[in-house]
Amino acid sequence: MADLPDDLTPAEVRVWEAYRNGTQCAFGAVAGPQASDWPTPRGRFGADWGPERTVRAEVLSRLLLGAAESVPGRMPALDLVGARITGNLHLRGARVDAYVALRGCHFDGRVTLNDATTSTIRLMGCSVEAVRGRRARVDGDLCLTNCRIRHGINLVDAQVATDLVLHGSRIFPMDDGRSINADGLELNRDLSAHGPFHATGTVSLRSARIGGRVTFFRARIDARPGLDSRGFRHLALDGASMYVEQTLHLSDHFAATGSIRLNDARFGDAIVIDQAEILRDPDEALAMWRVTARTLSLVIAPDPQGRILMSGSQFGALTDTPDTWPDAGRIAIGGMTYTVLRSTRPMTLDQRLTWLAHATPEYEPQPYEQLATAYRASGQDEEARSVLLAKQRRNRETLRPAGRIWGHIQDAAIGYGYRPARALSWLVALIAIGTVAFSIDRPTPIKADEAPHWNAFFYTVDLLLPVVTFGQEAAWNPGGWAQWVAYTLIILGWILAGAAAAGATRVLNRA
Structure with missing residues (x-):
């Protein structure tokens, strides 16, 4: 020895x-x-x-x-x-x-x-x-x-060549309220914390660079009690400005008491928040401003009470459910883009429009345009037109009285250009009314020896279509109540023409 x-x-x-x-x-x-x-x-x-x-x-x-x-x-x-x-x-x-x-x-x-x-x-x-x-x-x-x-654990600016593994650990907070402070961590492979992992205090990964995946399966993070300076619950997970080469998993009954912040984070593959018990308190938030990821899967426990904030984020595909989103005023998606929109359970067009209405208590055009683009990319042109029609109706609420009146006229006439068949229906109905009216009370010729053969149908068409003439309107002079019918048809013809022109311009500009 x-x-x-x-x-x-x-x-x-x-x-x-x-x-x-x-x-x-x-x-x-x-x-x-x-x-x-x-x-x-x-x-x-x-x-x-x-x-x-x-x-x-x-x-x-x-x-x-x-x-x-x-x-x-x-x-x-x-x-x-x-x-x-x-x-x-x-x-x-x-x-x-x-x-x-x-x-x-x-x-x-x-x-x-x-x-x-x-x-x-x-x-x-x-x-x-x-x-x-x-x-x-x-x-x-x-x-x-x-x-x-x-x-607690402090790994600020540390470098780990392979994996950081925290499975099953119970971690209590440091004096600053964080259970793990790994800001600036450089990790070549995976960070994994699987249940029964339980951290009391913020898990902080700000500006961390992870070369593989970050997985919290069946894990629990409890933030310290109270509210921060912005009125949110203290953070459970802080991943602001982090970079993950592959996927972030908060899944398989992951639970968090407190807010989750991923602002300005980038993910090479996906963010999977699936079967997650989060946002159970109105003061909690899932903050994902300006996040970039190929895929976001957001499937959380039904009836979330907190806020979901995703303004300015960019996703290739977005997967959600009808139960994912909180009520009006608790969603922010302005500037968020996605190419493909999926749902684990079918969501109707009305549910999607309700989602947008909840996300835009004050009118914003971009979320409507983005949803329409996603519908169009998947071949759902009718749904895309319905979304753009809903956008125009929301915009109408912001206009002055004259603009709102003109908006209602365009909506009734042609659905702001997204319901062109409606204009045809109006035209057919007005032609039928005029034809019957002028057949009952036939106008007198202005010049009897020069007037063309009387035709109630083409006379009505002449009155309705401002730029089309069959020679009837200039040759016949209605009287009595038929004169009022003629004036009404002329006015309605101009209104239809103006609404059609405005709608066509809007649709063509969008195309």
């Missing part, structure tokens, strides 16, 4: 020799994730373990910083099971090449990796005061699974 430091306890000697041999050192009954005394969110797991399984954090630091040479032919490794670690594990600025795996251990203090460079680190089923890794570089995985972390 190599010379050992004089101050080591028997438990520490075991750890020292196991490190040099690259073998596991297990204390007590805890030997894996199925052990009966694995940590839970309750109590202080491991705090009362005795000296037979107690190791000073200082001893672990000395080992990881090269105080013990490995046995020839062996790679050193800190593979420790079921130990109580006293003090703080300080590795600030260190370079740690050894593999580190701690299972079922209790840390009295914190683990500090600020500015350190390490290989893979795995804490599995451990109870830790806090994890601090500002500007740390991990050349492998960083796994904190099934852990109980009493004062």
Whole structure:
């Protein structure tokens, strides 16, 4: 046995020799994730373990910083099971090449990796005061699974070469209210936090760059109580300006108490918010201003009470349900674009128009134009025209009285150009009325010897169509009540012509 430091306890000697041999050192009954005394969110797991399984954090630091040479032919490794670690594990600025795996251990203090460079680190089923890794570089995985972390995780500006894994961990907040602060994190592969992962306090990923996926399956995040300066519930998840190469999943009964912010974030593939229990409080918000993603799937628990804010976002495909959207005044989609619109359950045109009305308490044309474009792209031209007609009717509400009157006339006559058959119906009806009226009360000829043969049908057409003449109107002079019919037909003809011209111009300009 190599010379050992004089101050080591028997438990520490075991750890020292196991490190040099690259073998596991297990204390007590805890030997894996199925052990009966694995940590839970309750109590202080491991705090009362005795000296037979107690190791000073200082001893672990000395080992990881090269105080013990490995046995020839062996790679050193800190593979420790079921130990109580006293003090703080300080590795600030260190370079740690050894593999580190701690299972079922209790840390009295914190683990500090600020500015350190390490290989893979795995804490599995451990109870830790806090994890601090500002500007740390991990050349492998960083796994904190099934852990109980009493004062949060700080990975600001850290770099992780492969995955950050947080499955099943229970994380409590730091003094600033965040359970995880990973702003500026650079991660080459996936960030995953699967249930029963539970964080109390904001999970902050602002400006993080993730090379793979971000997955929160069956996970729960609870923001601290109260409202922020804008009147929203404090944030559960803050991913503002983050970049994810692949997909963000908040799925499979993901639950959040508090708001979710993804403003200015970019996603190379999709955002999947599916079977998610969010927006259960009126003061909560899903804020996704100016987000870019190939696909957004938004399927949340029915009857959301919070706000969904997506102004300026760009999606290739948008998938929702009739229950996705909150009531009027709690939706903002101005400037949001999408190419394809899908629904997991069929949504009628009326439901879509109600969605737009709720999203635009004050009239905005763009959401209507965007929905019409999506309908047209899918070959639903009739639905597209109906949306544009609804847009004109909403716009009419903003006009002065004269404009509203003219709008009602255009709507009744030709549906603002989107119901051209309506103009034909009006024309046929008026021609029929005029033909019958002038057949009953025939006008007298202006010049009896020059008048063309009388025809009540073509006389009516002459009156109705301002730019068409069959020689009847100029040759015959109605009298009595028939004169009033003639004047009415002339006026209605001009109105129809004006409405048709305005509608045609609108439709052609759009085309």
